[in-house]
Amino acid sequence: MVRRSQAVGESQVIEIRDYQGEKLSSVADFRENSIKGPQKIDPETYRLTVSGLVNTTREYSYQDVLESFPHHRKVVRLFCVEGWDVTILWDGVAVNDLISASGPNPGADTVIFRAADGYSTGLPLSYIRDREIILAYAANNVTLSEERGFPFQLVAEDRWGYKWIKWVKSIEVSTDSSYEGYWESRGYSNDGSLNQSFFG
Secondary structure (H helix, E strand, O other), X not given: OEEEEEOOOOOOEEEEEOOOOOOOOOHHHOOOOOOOOOOOOOOOOOOEEEEEOEOOOEEEOHHHHHHHOOEEEEEEEEEOOOOOEEEEEEEEEEHHHHHHOOOEOOOOOEEEEEEOOOXXXXXXXXXXXXXXXXXXXXXXXXXXXXXXXOOOEEEOOOEOHHHOOOOEEEEEEEOOOOOOXXXXXXXXXXXXXXXXXXXX
16 A cells, blocks of 8 residues: 655655555664775765766755655665565655656666765666655664665665665666676676576
8 A cells, every 4th residue: 555645845745655564674684795884975065966868967965855856755675685684664765756857868778876885786767767766865764874875775676685775976877778787797687686586
């Protein structure tokens, strides 16, 4: 069941996917396995760039993102290739809203995400749109910590954990559907779907 309710601002809409009392994991249940350790991002100087095959390249501050786009709330489970998983209540903004504000090229089919630590990954634009994938800024009603990916972590539903990029700093709209990110270039599946082996 999905219900919508008014948030703090008149234009802010929160999407809540009821989870029927499902027990949430603790944010302490995550395991630190990033490529360079937790990144310390200054919210005052942070900028999120949306670029590539768009009419207008845009750059947002942390507050710009929080104040300019509708907020969404979802309960989604992350499955790590290491064998552990967590079920978390995520708050975030829709990636497609960020892309739409820049005017994507009609021929674009891929979204490439890059992080502050040099990590990257790509996903189909159709998946981003159809699943209303969000960039989360909070987990279990608490602002993301440095360890959890502050300021933004991608909530890549039904994809292995290596697609859940943290410390996101740029979103590139592209036609490079074969783009290989950090783990994909090391043999992991480019698709990353949970119903397939993560090792490509």
